[in-house]
Amino acid sequence: AQSVAQPEDQVNVAEGNPLTVKCTYSVSGNPYLFWYVQYPNRGLQFLLKYITGDNLVKGSYGFEAEFNKSQTSFHLKKPSALVSDSALYFCAVRDRGDNDMRFGAGTRLTVKP
Amino acid sequence: ETGVTQTPRHLVMGMTNKKSLKCEQHLGHNAMYWYKQSAKKPLELMFVYSLEERVENNSVPSRFSPECPNSSHLFLHLHTLQPEDSALYLCASSQGLGSSYEQYFGPGTRLTVT
Numbered sequence: 241a242q243s244v245a246q247p248e249d250q251v252n253v254a255e256g257n258p259l260t261v262k263c264t265y266s267v268s269g270n271p272y273l274f275w276y277v278q279y280p281n282r283g284l285q286f287l288l289k290y291i292t293g294d295n296l297v298k299g300s301y302g303f304e305a306e307f308n309k310s311q312t313s314f315h316l317k318k319p320s321a322l323v324s325d326s327a328l329y330f331c332a333v334r335d336r337g338d339n340d341m342r343f344g345a346g347t348r349l350t351v352k353p
Numbered sequence: 354e355t356g357v358t359q360t361p362r363h364l365v366m367g368m369t370n371k372k373s374l375k376c377e378q379h380l381g382h383n384a385m386y387w388y389k390q391s392a393k394k395p396l397e398l399m400f401v402y403s404l405e406e407r408v409e410n411n412s413v414p415s416r417f418s419p420e421c422p423n424s425s426h427l428f429l430h431l432h433t434l435q436p437e438d439s440a441l442y443l444c445a446s447s448q449g450l451g452s453s454y455e456q457y458f459g460p461g462t463r464l465t466v467t
Binding site: 283 | 357359394395396443445452455456457
C-alpha cells in the first residue's frame with residue numbers, strides 16, 4: 241500500500257526567500273505524485289503532478305517539484321516566496337492502477353513580509 | 354473556482370437528524386469522490402464513483418450513504434451521526450479513474466454534529 245509523509249507541520253519563510261516543503265513517499269510500484277494547496281475556507285487546489293519523464297515538474301503560481309526516486313522524495317519548491325503563498329500544502333501519492341490517492345497530513349506554510 | 358460546487362457550505366445537525374450534502378461538477382468529468390478532512394489528520398477517502406457506479410467504499414459507517422444519480426451530481430446522505438463525524442467534507446472530481454488524473458475539489462461542507 242502507498243503512503244506519504246510530510247515531516248514538517250509548519251514552515252516559515254520570509255517574503256522573497258526560496259521555500260521548500262518536503263514530501264517523502266512509499267509505494268510498491270511506480271508512483272504518481274501530486275501537490276495540492278488549500279487556502280482558508282476553500283477546498284484543495286491542484287498545483288502540479290509527476291507522472292513520468294523529466295524529474296523537475298513545473299506547476300501553477302511559480303511552484304515546482306523535483307522527483308527523486310533514490311530518496312523517494314517529491315519536495316515542493318519556489319524560488320521567491322510571496323505572502324499570498326501562505327496556505328496549507330498537501331502532498332499525495334497514487335500507485336499506478338490504484339483508485340486510492342493517499343494524502344499527507346499537510347504542511348502549513350507561512351510567508352512573512 | 355475549480356468547477357466543483359458543494360452545498361450547503363455549513364451544516365449543524367443533531368445526532369437524530371437526517372440531512373444530505375450535495376456536490377455538482379461542471380467539468381464533464383467521469384469520476385467523483387467524497388473525502389473527510391479532520392483537523393491534523395490526512396484526508397480520508399470515503400467513496401469513489403465512476404460513471405455513476407460506486408467503485409470504492411473505504412469501510413465507511415453505514416450512517417453515511419452516497420448517491421450518484423448522474424456523472425455531474427453526487428450526494429452524501431447523513432443519518433444518526435456521532436459528534437466525531439464533525440469535519441469538513443470535500444467532494445472532488447477527475448476526468449477518469451486513471452491514477453494519473455488530478456482531482457478537482459469543491460470548497461467543502463463544514464459539518465458540526467451536536
